[in-house]
Amino acid sequence: xTADVVKGMVATRFATxxxxxxxxxxxxxxxxxxxxxxxxxxxxxxxxxAAAGSWLALTVIxxxxxxxxxxxVLSARxxxxxxxxxxxxxxxxxxxxPVGETIGDVSWAGNIVGWFGVLLLIQRPLWELITLLGAxxxxxxxxxxxxxxxxxxxxxxxLAMAYTTAGIQLTFAYLARQLNAAAREATEIAAGQAxxxxxxxxxxxxxxxRRRRYEYLRIRVEPLLSGLAERQLDPADPVxxxxxxxxxxxxRRLFAETDDTPHPLLHELxxxxxxxxxxxxxxxxxxxxxxxxxxxxxxxxxGEGALLVLSTAVTRARVTVVATPEEVVVSVVADAPPETxxxxxxxxxxxxxxxxxxxxxxxxxxxxxRPAP
Amino acid sequence: xxxxxxxxxxxxxxxxxxxxxxxVIEGIQTWLxxxxxxxxxxxxxxxxxxxxxxxxxxxxxxxxxxxxxGDIATLAAAGxxxxxxxxxxxxxxxxxxxxxxxxxxxxxxxxxxHLVNTVLAAAGDRPYVTPTAAGVLVGDRGASRPKLSSQExxxxxWWFQSMSKASVARxxxxxxxxxxxxxRRARVKYAQVGRTAPTKADMLARxxxxxxxxxxxxxxxxxxxxxxx
Numbered sequence: 001x002t003a004d005v006v007k008g009m010v011a012t013r014f015a016t017x018x019x020x021x022x023x024x025x026x027x028x029x030x031x032x033x034x035x036x037x038x039x040x041x042x043x044x045x046x047x048x049x050a051a052a053g054s055w056l057a058l059t060v061i062x063x064x065x066x067x068x069x070x071x072x073v074l075s076a077r078x079x080x081x082x083x084x085x086x087x088x089x090x091x092x093x094x095x096x097x098p099v100g101e102t103i104g105d106v107s108w109a110g111n112i113v114g115w116f117g118v119l120l121l122i123q124r125p126l127w128e129l130i131t132l133l134g135a136x137x138x139x140x141x142x143x144x145x146x147x148x149x150x151x152x153x154x155x156x157x158x159l160a161m162a163y164t165t166a167g168i169q170l171t172f173a174y175l176a177r178q179l180n181a182a183a184r185e186a187t188e189i190a191a192g193q194a195x196x197x198x199x200x201x202x203x204x205x206x207x208x209x210r211r212r213r214y215e216y217l218r219i220r221v222e223p224l225l226s227g228l229a230e231r232q233l234d235p236a237d238p239v240x241x242x243x244x245x246x247x248x249x250x251x252r253r254l255f256a257e258t259d260d261t262p263h264p265l266l267h268e269l270x271x272x273x274x275x276x277x278x279x280x281x282x283x284x285x286x287x288x289x290x291x292x293x294x295x296x297x298x299x300x301x302x303g304e305g306a307l308l309v310l311s312t313a314v315t316r317a318r319v320t321v322v323a324t325p326e327e328v329v330v331s332v333v334a335d336a337p338p339e340t341x342x343x344x345x346x347x348x349x350x351x352x353x354x355x356x357x358x359x360x361x362x363x364x365x366x367x368x369x370r371p372a373p
Numbered sequence: 374x375x376x377x378x379x380x381x382x383x384x385x386x387x388x389x390x391x392x393x394x395x396x397v398i399e400g401i402q403t404w405l406x407x408x409x410x411x412x413x414x415x416x417x418x419x420x421x422x423x424x425x426x427x428x429x430x431x432x433x434x435x436x437x438x439x440x441x442x443g444d445i446a447t448l449a450a451a452g453x454x455x456x457x458x459x460x461x462x463x464x465x466x467x468x469x470x471x472x473x474x475x476x477x478x479x480x481x482x483x484x485x486x487h488l489v490n491t492v493l494a495a496a497g498d499r500p501y502v503t504p505t506a507a508g509v510l511v512g513d514r515g516a517s518r519p520k521l522s523s524q525e526x527x528x529x530x531w532w533f534q535s536m537s538k539a540s541v542a543r544x545x546x547x548x549x550x551x552x553x554x555x556x557r558r559a560r561v562k563y564a565q566v567g568r569t570a571p572t573k574a575d576m577l578a579r580x581x582x583x584x585x586x587x588x589x590x591x592x593x594x595x596x597x598x599x600x601x602x
Contacts (some may be wrong), residue, residue, distance in 0.1 A: 289513070
């Protein structure tokens with residue numbers, strides 16, 4: 001699911017880049033080139049109001065289209081309507097040219113209507129743009145025919161112009177589409193790889209966790225049980241009893257590990273417990289509440305304090321983790337010497353006290369999930 | 374799997390034990406036999422008992438590979454006091470047992486004293502919170518969790534951590550009795566949430582009678598309060 005989101009984001013970002021490029025090209029073309037054209041040919045347009053009006057109308061269409069496109073809210077219907085409006089405005093603008101100047105120095109509308117098509121129909125199937133460009137070309141041909149100017153020279157001029165305007169526009173639209181498709185494909189492949197990697201890592205973690213538990217059974221519990229069964233170990237011997245108590249505590253702890261991919265903090269604490277158990281300390285480890293993601297430094301600090309107390313515990317230790325919506329509290333109560341009391345290496349609230357009456361060290365470390373107001 | 378009715382031996386407080394491991398049943402019997410007020414009247418390996426089989430029913434949550442939390446709800450609805458006794462100490466299991474109407478949850482590794490105390494408390498409809506249950510309650514993030522005071526939360530948390538009310542009392546700077554009141558009050562608040570059950574109503578009614586909570590503190594159990602008389 002996350003991979004899909006990432007995939008979507010990358011592809012969307014890429015399409016946005018293409019769209020911004022397009023908006024800039026069309027903006028520079030219309031507001032720069034067209035404006036210069038219209039100003040330069042201003043005296044010859046007839047009526048001038050229609051020329052100015054069509055320039056203004058195209059500016060409005062361009063603004064609306066650009067904003068909608070960049071906001072990704074340009075619907076198919078709006079895109080088509082705006083393209084059609086641009087085409088009609090182009091007809092009006094062309095009508096103001098002097099006779100014989102349909103594809104001359106003062107003509108400006110044909111080319112920009114094509115670019116408007118690219119801008120507005122970028123998210124539509126390519127045939128819609130081809131239709132618009134065809135209609136736009138038909139308008140030019142129609143005006144040339146009406147002027148009676150369709151001689152051989154004009155036709156070759158027209159073909160050259162079609163090649164440099166509609167041809168470029170179509171190529172641009174085609175390439176943008178290809179780039180978008182390539183981006184989508186690339187992000188799909190990358191997301192697929194990331195997903196595969198994540199799954200493989202998770203599988204590996206699960207496998208390692210299980211192997212750790214089986215390994216433990218083989219090395220520690222099996223010899224103890226077979227020793228008892230074969231009467232090599234005496235159940236009355238205090239040493240054997242202590243060993244059995246430690247192993248029983250550890251087995252209970254392993255039974256409680258129902259999560260195959262434990263939270264990193266629990267993973268660290270379990271490792272600490274393992275070390276202590278190897279020294280013959282009976283360790284209980286309990287965790288309640290859903291642990292949030294912890295910054296690595298916080299996790300290290302919580303883990304290190306617990307490790308310190310566990311490493312000095314003589315026979316028993318109780319490690320508890322409680323996650324409430326407000327804080328994460330890690331505590332170790334153990335028969336460790338009072339000298340273990342040390343200052344916190346970091347900014348967390350550590351309180352440790354030695355309980356004389358119970359002869360035990362009670363260490364607690366709190367991390368506020370939400371910073372105190 | 375047929376349960377064995379037993380001759381009432383000594384105490385006036387009757388207990389039934391259901392567990393699929395005979396060694397556990399015998400272990401519990403040995404633990405309880407040291408308490409003269411208690412007598413075990415029934416043992417069995419399946420939840421085929423009638424409500425009212427004993428004052429308190431100690432029920433292993435996992436019988437032949439199946440969780441029997443649903444049976445707790447049925448028994449509690451019929452007014453049977455049930456103590457959930459299990460090696461499974463996941464938060465979900467503990468909370469669901471209490472929600473179903475179990476008087477208490479006792480983890481199998483918590484030892485004799487906690488089980489005996491729980492039985493004695495449950496028989497009088499009084500709360501007793503084991504350290505395991507305290508950890509579960511203080512770490513509960515459920516939407517329907519009751520609002521606990523900061524002392525109640527601290528007492529639960531430290532009871533879970535240290536397993537010594539004397540230690541908690543020294544650390545909080547209050548008496549052991551006060552620590553116990555905080556812990557029991559927190560537990561009683563849990564009897565007010567979720568589905569209603571006679572066992573929960575009885576606990577609330579007794580808590581009011583004992584002055585542990587005031588009737589005004591109770592939100593959803595007016596009918597139970599009226600019944601106290």
